[in-house]
Amino acid sequence: MSITRRTLLVGAGAGAVGLLLAACTPEPQPAPTRTKTPGPRPTAPSAVPAPAGWLRSTWATDPYSFGSISYLPVGADPGERERLAEPVLDRVFFAGEAVDTANPGTVIGAVDAARRAALALIASAGDTERIAVVGAGAAGVIAARMLADAGHDVTVFEARERLGGRIRSEVDDEQWPIPPQLGAWLLGGDELTALGDRLVDIGDRTLTLDAPTARTADGEAPAVDGTAVAQAVQSAESQASDLPIIDALIASGADPEDPALAASLGWMAAMTGADPARASSWYPPAFPADAVHGVIGDLDAFLNEHLDGLDVTTASPVVRIAYDDRGVSLRLGTGEALSYDRVIVTAPLGVLQKQGIEFAPALPFSHRGAISALASGFVETVWMRFDEAFWTTEATIWHVVGGDAVIRTWLNLQPFTGEPVLVGLVGGPEAEQFADLSERDATIAARASLVFFAEPPEDEG
Numbered sequence: 001m002s003i004t005r006r007t008l009l010v011g012a013g014a015g016a017v018g019l020l021l022a023a024c025t026p027e028p029q030p031a032p033t034r035t036k037t038p039g040p041r042p043t044a045p046s047a048v049p050a051p052a053g054w055l056r057s058t059w060a061t062d063p064y065s066f067g068s069i070s071y072l073p074v075g076a077d078p079g080e081r082e083r084l085a086e087p088v089l090d091r092v093f094f095a096g097e098a099v100d101t102a103n104p105g106t107v108i109g110a111v112d113a114a115r116r117a118a119l120a121l122i123a124s125a126g127d128t129e130r131i132a133v134v135g136a137g138a139a140g141v142i143a144a145r146m147l148a149d150a151g152h153d154v155t156v157f158e159a160r161e162r163l164g165g166r167i168r169s170e171v172d173d174e175q176w177p178i179p180p181q182l183g184a185w186l187l188g189g190d191e192l193t194a195l196g197d198r199l200v201d202i203g204d205r206t207l208t209l210d211a212p213t214a215r216t217a218d219g220e221a222p223a224v225d226g227t228a229v230a231q232a233v234q235s236a237e238s239q240a241s242d243l244p245i246i247d248a249l250i251a252s253g254a255d256p257e258d259p260a261l262a263a264s265l266g267w268m269a270a271m272t273g274a275d276p277a278r279a280s281s282w283y284p285p286a287f288p289a290d291a292v293h294g295v296i297g298d299l300d301a302f303l304n305e306h307l308d309g310l311d312v313t314t315a316s317p318v319v320r321i322a323y324d325d326r327g328v329s330l331r332l333g334t335g336e337a338l339s340y341d342r343v344i345v346t347a348p349l350g351v352l353q354k355q356g357i358e359f360a361p362a363l364p365f366s367h368r369g370a371i372s373a374l375a376s377g378f379v380e381t382v383w384m385r386f387d388e389a390f391w392t393t394e395a396t397i398w399h400v401v402g403g404d405a406v407i408r409t410w411l412n413l414q415p416f417t418g419e420p421v422l423v424g425l426v427g428g429p430e431a432e433q434f435a436d437l438s439e440r441d442a443t444i445a446a447r448a449s450l451v452f453f454a455e456p457p458e459d460e461g
C-alpha cells in the first residue's frame with residue numbers, strides 16, 4: 001500500500017463547508033437533534049479504585065463519524081437505505097453500513113454494501129477507469145480492493161490520520177493484555193463466519209462472552225433479557241402507525257421506568273446505538289444475543305492487508321464532490337481538486353447528515369430524504385484496567401439494574417486475560433452525553449457506574 005498524507009486544513013475545510021451548507025441547503029431538513037439535559041455530576045466512589053489504564057471512544061463528537069451505528073427511527077423503513085444506495089448518474093455510488101438492509105449497523109453490513117456498490121460500479125464502468133473511494137473503513141477498504149482487482153486505477157481518500165474507521169484497535173502490549181477495541185469487535189456466531197468468509201480469517205482469535213449477571217444496590221438481580229421488548233414489538237405490528245419502542249412498551253402494559261426493563265433497554269442501546277424513545281417498533285434494532293464473540297487482536301491491521309498495493313491518502317477529508325454524467329471532481333480539505341471517472345462514498349451517515357461533504361449539484365431528493373430519515377445512533381466504549389480486581393464474580397457480562405449509573409453494561413475480560421480489565425458499553429442519548437464529558441468526569445462516571453459490583457469494605461459487609 002502506498003500511503004500519502006496531506007496535512008493542511010484537516011477538519012477545518014470540512015467545518016467551513018458544513019457552515020456554508022447549513023446556510024443554503026434546501027429541504028429536506030435534517031432530523032431535529034434532541035435537547036441535551038445534563039445529568040447529575042457523579043463523584044468517584046471509594047469502593048471502585050481509579051483505573052491504572054483507561055481508554056474511551058468519542059464517536060458522537062468525532063467529525064468523521066458523528067455517531068456510531070445507523071438505525072431506523074419511528075416513521076422510517078428499510079427502503080431509505082435502498083434509496084441511499086442508488087447510484088447517482090452512475091458516477092456517485094454509496095456504500096457503508098447505513099446502506100445495507102440485511103445487516104445494517106455492522107461490519108458485515110458495511111462489507112456487503114461495499115461489494116454491491118463495487119459490482120454496480122464495475123458494471124457501468126469502462127475497462128480501466130480512475131476511481132476515487134472516500135473513506136478507509138471496512139466498506140472503503142473492500143470496495144477499493146474489488147475495484148483494483150477488476151483493473152481500475154483506485155485512490156482511497158481517508159479523512160483521518162489512521163485507517164479502519166469505526167474499527168479501531170489500540171495496540172499497546174505494555175499496558176494491555178489484548179488490544180483495546182474502541183469500535184466494532186463484538187459479533188454473533190453467524191457474523192464471525194461471515195467475517196471470515198468476506199474480510200479476514202479470525203481463526204481462534206476470539207473470546208466468548210456468555211455468562212451474564214445483573215446487580216442492584218442490594219445484590220444479585222434476575223437476568224436481564226429482551227422479553228418485554230419482544231412482546232411490545234410484536235403487539236406494535238398490529239398498531240395503525242409506527243410507534244417508538246418506549247411507546248410500544250407502554251402500550252403493551254410495560255413500565256419503562258422499571259429498573260430491570262431500563263437495564264434491558266440500556267443493553268439494547270449499548271449494542272445498537274438506538275434510542276428507545278426514537279427507534280421504530282415496526283423496524284426495531286435487533287435485541288442483543290445471549291452470547292457474543294469478541295475478536296482479539298489488531299483488527300485495523302487485518303483490515304489494512306486488503307489495501308496492499310493501493311494508493312491511499314490519509315489526513316485528506318473530501319469536502320466537496322462535483323459530478324455530472326461525464327465524471328466527478330473531488331475537493332479535499334487542503335483545497336486541492338482532483339478529477340475521477342467515478343467515486344464510491346463510504347463516509348458515515350452522521351457525516352452526510354451534518355453535510356460534511358458538499359455535493360454539487362445537490363444529491364437527488366430521494367437521497368437527501370433518505371439521509372434525513374435515517375438515524376445515526378450513539379455507542380461509546382471505555383476500557384479500564386485495574387491494579388487489582390475489586391469484584392469477585394466470574395460472570396463476563398454485567399448489567400447494572402437501578403441506581404443512576406451512566407454505563408449499565410460491562411464486560412469482564414479477566415476470565416480470558418487473567419488481568420483485571422473491564423469494558424463498559426453505553427448507548428443511545430446517554431452515550432452522546434458521555435462523549436461530551438471531560439476525561440476526568442468520564443472516569444468518575446465510569447467508576448460510579450461500577451459500584452454495585454464492588455465488594456463492600458469488610459466493616460460494612
Ligand SMILES: Cc1cc2nc3c(=O)[nH]c(=O)nc-3n(C[C@H](O)[C@H](O)[C@H](O)COP(=O)(O)OP(=O)(O)OC[C@H]3O[C@@H](n4cnc5c(N)ncnc54)[C@H](O)[C@@H]3O)c2cc1C
Pocket residue numbers: 014057059063064065067068069095096097098104105106107108110134135136137138139140157158159160163164165166167182183184185186187316317318319346347348351356357379380381
Ligand atoms: C463503539 C462501536 C461499537 C461497534 N460495535 C460493533 C460490533 O460489535 N459489531 C459490528 O459488526 N459492528 C459494530 N459497530 C459498527 C461498525 O463499526 C460499523 O458498522 C462499520 O465499521 C462501518 O464501516 P463503514 O466502512 O461503513 O464506515 P466507517 O468505518 O466509519 O468508515 C468510513 C470512513 O470514512 C472516513 N471519512 C468520513 N468523512 C470523510 C471525508 N469527508 N473524507 C474522507 N474520508 C471520510 C472516516 O474517517 C472513516 O474512516 C460498532 C461501532 C461503534 C462506533
